Amino acid sequence: MDVEAFLSALTFQAGYNTTIVTIGAILLGWAGGMVGTFLLLRRRSLVSDALSHATLPGVGIAFLVMASLGGTGRFLPGLLLGAALSALAGLATVEWITRRTRLQADAAIGAVLSVFFGFGIVLLTVIQSVQIGQQAGIGSFLLGSTSGMLRSEAITLAVLAGGTALAVFFLRRTLTLVAFDETFARARGISIRRSDLLLMLLVLAVTVTGLRIVGLVLIIALVIIPPVAARFWTERVDHMLLISAGIGAVSGYLGTALSASIDDLPTGPIIVLVATGLFAVSLLFAPVRGVFSGLYRARAFSWKVHRRQGLLALNRGEAIYDKKTIFVLLAEGFMRRDGSITPPGVVAAKLAAEEEALWSLYLRENPDSLHRAHGMLLDPIEERLGAGEINALRLRHYAATRQTVEAMA
Amino acid sequence: MAVYLGLTIVPILIGLLAAVAAALLGNFLVLKRQSLMGDAVSHVVLPGIIVAFVTTGSMDAGPMLVGAAIAALVAAVLIEIIRVLGKVEPGAAMGVVFTALFAFGIVLLEQTDTGAIHFDVEHALYGNLESLVWLAGLEWSALTDPAALAELPPQLPRVAAALVVVIAFFCVAWRPLVIATFDPVFAAASGVPVRLVDGALIALVAIVAVTAFEAVGAIITIAMLICPPAAARLMTDNLVRQLLLSVVFAAIAASFGYLAAGAGVALFVSGVAVSAAGMIATVSGLILALAALFGPRRLGARA
Numbered sequence: 001m002d003v004e005a006f007l008s009a010l011t012f013q014a015g016y017n018t019t020i021v022t023i024g025a026i027l028l029g030w031a032g033g034m035v036g037t038f039l040l041l042r043r044r045s046l047v048s049d050a051l052s053h054a055t056l057p058g059v060g061i062a063f064l065v066m067a068s069l070g071g072t073g074r075f076l077p078g079l080l081l082g083a084a085l086s087a088l089a090g091l092a093t094v095e096w097i098t099r100r101t102r103l104q105a106d107a108a109i110g111a112v113l114s115v116f117f118g119f120g121i122v123l124l125t126v127i128q129s130v131q132i133g134q135q136a137g138i139g140s141f142l143l144g145s146t147s148g149m150l151r152s153e154a155i156t157l158a159v160l161a162g163g164t165a166l167a168v169f170f171l172r173r174t175l176t177l178v179a180f181d182e183t184f185a186r187a188r189g190i191s192i193r194r195s196d197l198l199l200m201l202l203v204l205a206v207t208v209t210g211l212r213i214v215g216l217v218l219i220i221a222l223v224i225i226p227p228v229a230a231r232f233w234t235e236r237v238d239h240m241l242l243i244s245a246g247i248g249a250v251s252g253y254l255g256t257a258l259s260a261s262i263d264d265l266p267t268g269p270i271i272v273l274v275a276t277g278l279f280a281v282s283l284l285f286a287p288v289r290g291v292f293s294g295l296y297r298a299r300a301f302s303w304k305v306h307r308r309q310g311l312l313a314l315n316r317g318e319a320i321y322d323k324k325t326i327f328v329l330l331a332e333g334f335m336r337r338d339g340s341i342t343p344p345g346v347v348a349a350k351l352a353a354e355e356e357a358l359w360s361l362y363l364r365e366n367p368d369s370l371h372r373a374h375g376m377l378l379d380p381i382e383e384r385l386g387a388g389e390i391n392a393l394r395l396r397h398y399a400a401t402r403q404t405v406e407a408m409a
Numbered sequence: 410m411a412v413y414l415g416l417t418i419v420p421i422l423i424g425l426l427a428a429v430a431a432a433l434l435g436n437f438l439v440l441k442r443q444s445l446m447g448d449a450v451s452h453v454v455l456p457g458i459i460v461a462f463v464t465t466g467s468m469d470a471g472p473m474l475v476g477a478a479i480a481a482l483v484a485a486v487l488i489e490i491i492r493v494l495g496k497v498e499p500g501a502a503m504g505v506v507f508t509a510l511f512a513f514g515i516v517l518l519e520q521t522d523t524g525a526i527h528f529d530v531e532h533a534l535y536g537n538l539e540s541l542v543w544l545a546g547l548e549w550s551a552l553t554d555p556a557a558l559a560e561l562p563p564q565l566p567r568v569a570a571a572l573v574v575v576i577a578f579f580c581v582a583w584r585p586l587v588i589a590t591f592d593p594v595f596a597a598a599s600g601v602p603v604r605l606v607d608g609a610l611i612a613l614v615a616i617v618a619v620t621a622f623e624a625v626g627a628i629i630t631i632a633m634l635i636c637p638p639a640a641a642r643l644m645t646d647n648l649v650r651q652l653l654l655s656v657v658f659a660a661i662a663a664s665f666g667y668l669a670a671g672a673g674v675a676l677f678v679s680g681v682a683v684s685a686a687g688m689i690a691t692v693s694g695l696i697l698a699l700a701a702l703f704g705p706r707r708l709g710a711r712a
Contacts, residue, residue, distance in 0.1 A: 046445055101701050102709025103439070106500075107639045110444040111697055118690020121535045121628065122670075125684040141532070143515060191592035217534070218515075219510035227503050231495045262518050272512035279505065289494060332548040 005261035010253075017154050018260050021146045021213065024158035024250030027273065028210055029222060031165040034172065034247030035202045036223030036240050037230065037290045041179035042199065045301030046109055047094065048220045049323040051200070052207045053113035054090025055216050057118025058082035059141050063127055073127070076212065080160075084208045090116050091200055144268030146256060153212065159211040168202055175199060176237055213256070215268035221275060222248060229279040232286035247282075251275035303328055304329075310334070311352035314341050355381050358393050362398070416669070417626050417711060421545040422690060423565050424629070425663040429667055430572040431633035433579070433658035434614050436652050440590050445500065446611060451618045451627040453477075456514030468568055474619055481522035481615040485608075500675045510617065518699035525612040529629060535686040536626025538667065540564075540615040564624035571620040575613055587648065603630040633659055640697040645706030662693035 008014045039045050062082025064369055068075035075152040090112045090213065099269050178195040186192060203223060210219040230244035230308055239405030263272075281407075289409035301325070310325040311334065319339065329335040334345030341349065359377045362385070363369070385393070431447075438444050454477040461476025484506050491502040545551055545560035552558070579586070588596040589606045597603045614634065621630045642652035666689030701707055 028541050040497060040501050043498050043500070043502050045498070048447070049445075049504065097701060101704075101707045102640065103701075104442045104444075106442050106444040106640075107635055108441050108633035108687050110448055110631060111639055112695065113448065113695070114635060114690055115694025118535075118632055118694070121684045121687030122691055125682055125687065129682045207541040218508055218512055220504060221512065224501055224504035224508065228491065228495055228497055231497055266515065266519060269512035269515040269519075273516060274509055276505075276509040276512065277436050279509070283491070288500060289496075291494065294494070330493055371621065 002261045005331050006081035006257055009257035009260040011016070014257075014260055016101025017149060017151055017269055018146070018256075020151070020154040020158050021257045022147060022253060022260075023212055024154065024161045025146075025267075026249045026258040027158065027165045027277075028250030029248030029250070029271070030212065030245045031161060031168050031202075031224070031248075032222035033226035033230070033244035033246065034165075034168040034241055035199070035206050036225075036248070037227040037237075037244045038175045039203060039223055040227040040231070041237070042196065042201075043361045044196075045224050046202050046205065046220075047091070047105075047200070048223050050090055050094050050109040050112040050116075051203055052211075052216045052219045053120075054093075054116040055083035055087045055207060056141070057123055058084065058089075058120075059211070060120055060123025060127060061086070064114065067127075072215070073121060076150075076156055080156075080208050083141075083211055084204060087118065087204050087207060091204070093226050140215070140266075141211050142217055144211070144213050144271075145265040146213060146259065146267045149212070151192065152331075155210060157209055160205070162200065164205040164209060164398075167205070171198060171202070171242065176241075180237055211255055213267055214271055215266065218268045218272045221272040222251070225272070225279050226251070226277040229275070229282040232282040232289040234288060247275065247278045249406050253276060254394065275283050282396065301378070307332060308352055311345070311349045312356060314345055315349035315353045358390070358397055361397050362393055365396075416542050416547070417667075419562065419565065420538050420685070421664050421667045423541050423562065423568055423624050424538050424667055424685065425439065425660055426565075426568040427617070427625050427629065428633040428637070428659040428663040428689065428693075429649065429656050430568065430575045430617045431621060431630055432637040432655040433572075433575050433652060434617060435611065435634035435638040436641070436648075436655055437590050437610055438614070438634060439642055441607075444635045444639075445503060446490075447614055448631050449484065449488075449503045450506040450611065450614045451630045451634075452511040453480050454618045454622055455627070456480050456510045456517065456613060459514050459521065460519045470563070470620075473623070474616065475623075477615055477619040478612070480510065481611065483561045485611065493523070497649065498580050501575055519610070534626055535628050535684050536622070536624060538625050538681070538685040538689075539670075540625060551691055564620070567620045568624055571617050574616060578613055582609065586610070625689075628690055629686045632693050633662070636690075636693035637662065637699045640693075640700035643697075643700040643707040647711075658693070658696050662689050662696060666690070666692040682709065 005014065009018055012019045012022065016139075021154070032164045035050075039048060059079050063073035065082075066075055066078050073079075094105070094112050095109045097103050097111070098105045103111075173199070174190060174195055177188065178190060180194055182192060185195070191344040204235055206223060207216070207219050210222055215221060223359070226247040227240065229239045229247050233243050234240050251271050251274040256267060256272040259265045259267040259270045282290065284291050285293075305330040306322070306325045310320060310322075310329040310409060311326075313320050314329070314334065320329070320335075326335070328335065329345070332348075334342055334348055336342060356377075358381055363377075420636065432612075435447060437445070438447050450710075452537050457477035457480025458473045461472040462481070464476075464608035465472040487506045488499065488502045491505055492499050495502065541562040543561050544555075545557035550557075574584055585596065585601045585606050588599070588601055589603045593603050596606075617634075618627070618630050621633075637655040638651070642653050643649040645651050667685045669692065670685040670688035671682040
């Protein structure tokens with residue numbers, strides 16, 4: 001790998017075309033990340049797979065038409081228009097099959113993507129063998145390539161990507177509403193069908209723009225991987241949109257720069273691998289749902305359970321046999337190795353017993369709070385309840401205890 | 410006439426066997442609403458095959474199958490992890506895993522010196538069925554000549570073996586497979602190892618994908634896993650009839666597709682080559698379109 005070339009691509013010093021393409025890839029990643037978030041929330045991520053594969057026949061037909069009209073078949077806007085039209089046809093076919101036959105969406109998507117792609121391959125092989133209209137570069141629609149891109153092509157793509165990113169930005173409120181609360185959106189007078197169609201058009205725009213850079217086989221990664229990665233960082237839609245768009249943009253940026261500095265690397269797979277790397281980081285290290293934070297939380301929870309149960313046992317003067325409980329009590333300095341309780345242990349045990357009593361009274365009075373009680377009952381009560389609530393609980397606890405004592409006497 | 414034996418019949422036979430094996434399995438994927446598992450598996454076997462090639466340096470069937478099986482297993486585990494931890498729909502988890510692995514496979518492919526083998530991305534996507542000719546088999550007598558038979562493209566026995574494995578699986582596990590497909594809850598309650606059956610089905614899809622992949626490319630595998638069974642599903646409510654119909658449709662698509670691609674050569678000026686794999690996928694799409702428009706059971710229970 002050429003580090004110097006990589007750095008110059010990163011700092012937009014690697015020539016006009018590379019710079020424009022890099023900016024285009026950043027905008028494309030941004031738009032893909034946002035559009036993908038809505039797709040994920042609408043549970044339609046894989047429709048984009050049918051859409052992207054369905055572009056191929058359009059590219060082939062557009063090429064043949066333009067070449068037979070005597071021009072160059074490589075005219076990018078023409079090819080992209082063809083791609084968009086045939087992707088629309090593919091989308092309509094998926095819709096028609098799922099609405100009008102007993103087949104489910106999965107079969108419709110799979111059928112459309114394989115048949116359209118197969119037909120596209122037929123057209124590509126025809127083009128390759130008839131030798132017309134400057135066909136070099138037509139293969140780059142499969143896996144994407146930024147090398148040998150014309151300046152006009154780079155500008156077209158950057159403008160398209162920017163336009164798509166802008167469109168998503170302006171439509172984000174409506175799309176969020178529909179994705180999150182369909183019923184409420186309908187009540188607000190938003191047509192779900194229209195909004196879904198709009199979303200599909202945005203996916204189409206991302207797909208078509210991405211064809212030349214990422215390639216049609218992998219363009220769906222740009223709308224699927226960033227939002228799923230973002231899902232690990234947050235539970236909020238607005239944050240998810242931003243994180244997803246950011247991951248997409250960084251993938252486009254680093255991926256284009258990397259592929260500009262390593263020979264023989266198709267741009268698409270590199271962008272996708274960068275996105276995959278960011279995804280892996282999210283999966284492992286994200287604080288909300290990441291693997292490690294999950295493991296940490298599970299450990300912390302188990303520690304608290306043993307601490308509380310151990311202290312309650314100490315308070316009752318019972319012997320403790322559980323190894324983990326003994327370990328926790330020793331580590332916290334509440335117990336000595338011979339099993340006797342330490343002075344701080346005495347105080348902590350009394351506190352634990354009182355807190356346990358207050359919490360159990362609280363649960364008896366608020367049985368419906370059980371569903372969010374998980375873990376809460378192990379925390380210091382003053383961190384979870386207000387002062388007034390604790391005081392009231394304590395008063396009722398005293399009264400109840402006094403009653404018990406009187407009844408026993 | 411005998412010339413067709415080696416130049417046309419052998420490639421058609423390879424395409425046909427691969428198509429039928431895929432279509433048989435596809436019936437259950439379509440019924441289980443897991444058609445896109447076929448899509449995912451066909452993509453995922455690519456990195457497996459390439460890693461196997463890089464580590465062993467050979468293009469033998471053995472290492473390739475092992476590599477693809479490992480890749481499919483890794484993919485299945487990853488999909489499950491992402492689905493559970495990320496709480497996303499299985500489709501999105503699948504999309505993440507198969508695009509990531511496929512991208513990895515392509516980068517590996519481009520970075521490996523593939524000069525030694527005739528293998529590139531185009532090959533991986535749409536194969537090269539036309540090149541699988543049997544040059545020793547230009548005379549009828551070759552059918553009984555062991556020396557000539559040894560020259561048969563190795564892909565032919567491989568796809569045949571894959572088909573035999575699929576049929577054997579159906580014979581052995583027919584009842585659990587059917588019950589697990591139509592009513593997984595009842596199946597689990599009556600002691601059918603549903604997860605095992607599901608796993609075996611995906612493993613078979615991977616096996617067919619590997620053998621077909623090398624012979625005809627990923628695109629035929631996906632098309633044949635989905636289109637013939639989907640078309641057959643629109644024709645009948647009877648599972649056995651659906652299976653048989655899907656086999657017929659797959660056979661028609663494979664042979665007509667191959668011949669149509671060949672006719673394309675004659676139709677245009679000489680030297681025009683049309684991808685047979687693409688043509689086979691196209692014909693299977695036409696069959697599905699006809700079934701969707703006119704199939705007697707196209708509306709299912711809604712009719």
